[in-house]
Amino acid sequence: MKIHEHQAKQLMASRGIPVPLGRLAKTVDEAVAAVRPLIEESQNPVVVLKAQIHAGGRGRGTFREHPDVRGVNVITEGKTGGPGAAEEAVRELAKRMLGSTLVTVQTGEEGKIVNRLYVEQGVDIARELYIAVLLDRSLSRHVVMASSEGGVDIERVAEETPEKILKVVIDPAIGLAPFQANELSVGLGLAEEAARAFQRFVQLIADAASDLDTELLEINPLVVTGDGKVLALDAKMAFDDNALYRHPDIAEMRDQSEEDPAEVLAKNAGLNYIKLEGTIGCLVNGAGLAMATMDTIKHVGGEPANFLDVGGGATADQVTTGFQIITRDPNVKGIFVNIFGGIMRCDVIATGIVEAVNRVGLAVPLVVRLEGTNVEEGKRIIAESGLEVVNADSLRDGAEKILELTR
Amino acid sequence: MSILVDKTTRVIVQGLGKTGQFHTDKAIAYGTTMVGAVHPSRHGETAVFEGETDHSGVPGRPDTYRVELPIFATMRQAAEETRATASVVYVPPPFAADAIMEAVSVGMALVVAITEGIPVADMIRVKRYLLGSATRLVGPNCPGVITPGECKIGIMPGYIHQRGRIGVVSRSGTLTYEAVHQLTLLGLGQTTAVGIGGDPVNGSSFVDVLAMFETDPETEGVVMIGEIGGTAEEEAAEYVRTMGKPVAGFIAGTTAPPGKRMGHAGAIVSGGTGTAEAKIKAMTEAGIVMAETPSDMGEAMARALR
Numbered sequence: 120m121k122i123h124e125h126q127a128k129q130l131m132a133s134r135g136i137p138v139p140l141g142r143l144a145k146t147v148d149e150a151v152a153a154v155r156p157l158i159e160e161s162q163n164p165v166v167v168l169k170a171q172i173h174a175g176g177r178g179r180g181t182f183r184e185h186p187d188v189r190g191v192n193v194i195t196e197g198k199t200g201g202p203g204a205a206e207e208a209v210r211e212l213a214k215r216m217l218g219s220t221l222v223t224v225q226t227g228e229e230g231k232i233v234n235r236l237y238v239e240q241g242v243d244i245a246r247e248l249y250i251a252v253l254l255d256r257s258l259s260r261h262v263v264m265a266s267s268e269g270g271v272d273i274e275r276v277a278e279e280t281p282e283k284i285l286k287v288v289i290d291p292a293i294g295l296a297p298f299q300a301n302e303l304s305v306g307l308g309l310a311e312e313a314a315r316a317f318q319r320f321v322q323l324i325a326d327a328a329s330d331l332d333t334e335l336l337e338i339n340p341l342v343v344t345g346d347g348k349v350l351a352l353d354a355k356m357a358f359d360d361n362a363l364y365r366h367p368d369i370a371e372m373r374d375q376s377e378e379d380p381a382e383v384l385a386k387n388a389g390l391n392y393i394k395l396e397g398t399i400g401c402l403v404n405g406a407g408l409a410m411a412t413m414d415t416i417k418h419v420g421g422e423p424a425n426f427l428d429v430g431g432g433a434t435a436d437q438v439t440t441g442f443q444i445i446t447r448d449p450n451v452k453g454i455f456v457n458i459f460g461g462i463m464r465c466d467v468i469a470t471g472i473v474e475a476v477n478r479v480g481l482a483v484p485l486v487v488r489l490e491g492t493n494v495e496e497g498k499r500i501i502a503e504s505g506l507e508v509v510n511a512d513s514l515r516d517g518a519e520k521i522l523e524l525t526r
Numbered sequence: 527m528s529i530l531v532d533k534t535t536r537v538i539v540q541g542l543g544k545t546g547q548f549h550t551d552k553a554i555a556y557g558t559t560m561v562g563a564v565h566p567s568r569h570g571e572t573a574v575f576e577g578e579t580d581h582s583g584v585p586g587r588p589d590t591y592r593v594e595l596p597i598f599a600t601m602r603q604a605a606e607e608t609r610a611t612a613s614v615v616y617v618p619p620p621f622a623a624d625a626i627m628e629a630v631s632v633g634m635a636l637v638v639a640i641t642e643g644i645p646v647a648d649m650i651r652v653k654r655y656l657l658g659s660a661t662r663l664v665g666p667n668c669p670g671v672i673t674p675g676e677c678k679i680g681i682m683p684g685y686i687h688q689r690g691r692i693g694v695v696s697r698s699g700t701l702t703y704e705a706v707h708q709l710t711l712l713g714l715g716q717t718t719a720v721g722i723g724g725d726p727v728n729g730s731s732f733v734d735v736l737a738m739f740e741t742d743p744e745t746e747g748v749v750m751i752g753e754i755g756g757t758a759e760e761e762a763a764e765y766v767r768t769m770g771k772p773v774a775g776f777i778a779g780t781t782a783p784p785g786k787r788m789g790h791a792g793a794i795v796s797g798g799t800g801t802a803e804a805k806i807k808a809m810t811e812a813g814i815v816m817a818e819t820p821s822d823m824g825e826a827m828a829r830a831l832r
Binding site for chain 2: 254256257259260261274277290291292329332334359360361362364365391393395403404405406407408409410411413414415416417418423426428459460461490491492513514515516518
């Protein structure tokens, strides 16, 4: 689960991790009202207005409705015109940002609607660094990654100048050891006050990652200020969904408006659904088989409309919800149901399909491939239902048949 | 021969809730030697399993079975009383990592964790706890391990299996069933089928299981089924270069969009790593015969054997 930057910073601040002062604004007036207190408290006439969406690349992203406005804006009017000028600048920008569509390299062409702004104090930046805590799957350990190249695309740094990426491995029984924090700060060329501040910082975020079950905790950039302070200028946090049960306060931070409505509906029904751009809907049991079904549709020349894994023990109700979700997608020209019944019996799935079609209706061709436990009974139920269903003998056969029917 | 489990394997079930109860019954019907259970609230009871024998399983048994399993409070008691060699974990996710470590602590040779949804941090601790132990962990989030005709530990349907000469190792449950079914229809059969699970941190890797198949005299070839996410398949491909036995493979997720988690916790392309293309390339270059679709996995194995 992802959260917004302002939520991540609030979590970090509550753990003593240094972040700039900032205020959340959901309306233009709230954004304007945030300006004066921030300037007074920070003693810095500069403020920053940041769009809050679950995607990166905001600084270079622009709004579809206002191509001249970026997702992150540094407002310097306060330097010469005082807080009043800063307020007016924020008002004009906030009007255009709120409710508009921000398109970044990570949102795709469709972009994301901005419903929240974060107004933050200006910061005197001396250096920009990168730091993250993430899982190294090959090692089965969390690692801290750091780089002297902050504020840029870290994947490009890793590709072009891998020597500029430092990595230390965290022992789960010990946590990040002080010598490791020191190694990183020496590697980044930090000295004196900044080195000490950095070591405190990295220790705190390593502990936070462990305590909060983050899947990713990324600070890009981590800035060293002119007076040797270390601050998280940006903050990205994603959490292990399987561990949310032990963090109810974090689970409450979920912002469903950031998620695809069909994916939310599926998740609430216990299904795994991901929308794609193609025309052939699929309903499959098992994640691997569901992926392989999409791949096979593509292999025979079609385009899958979705990933849908109904899991190992789906009920007739879940199958019905799955059908509803698939048929709601206007791109879908045909549906392919692919079931290898193990624990899930084919007769139960067949009953579910018949019920679903009777309840939801079916305006597009349907190909069903059943294999495994009680397959004969399953095929009989579908044959006797009177539904217009095409049977398939294998995954490949089914993919070819649905493609033919949707041509 | 086979790997991991055979007719001498004596199994304790950890977590005799609804799922554990159901699959323990199926395992006994297949002919698995289940010897006890551990369940926090049911200890002291005896669980009775009876029904009709699954004649696709261990040969030469009567048509019906009745088995009484003692339920223990701890793995230590269960291990002392039953001489068990393996355990299977159906414990719910919040308590599953602890259950695995409990089984490791009493020296189980094999622990098969079926549970889906264990937090990553818990599995990282389990992996550290395993260091220096003799226990082999398979899973979590997997269908289990089966040696056809001898022992079935997990949730796979027994009857699609047939004893034969091919090893199967996979991150996906239903794709394992596809491969097994095809191998059975082609008359190649299986020595052992191992689901290593769909989580990002798991007990046994492809390399671990491939190495066991390589030294198993009965196994003549291996089907390896991977999917997007991580680099376990690339590491396995490097190992396959050193193997004497032919390997066939399939990778799921060619059409999966980056940054999206495809059902399994571990099935995600992030930061450009874990793509199907990279895995298929590494495996092809290592001499693995790749199936173009999952319908061709058995055929790919047959080709690799020729």
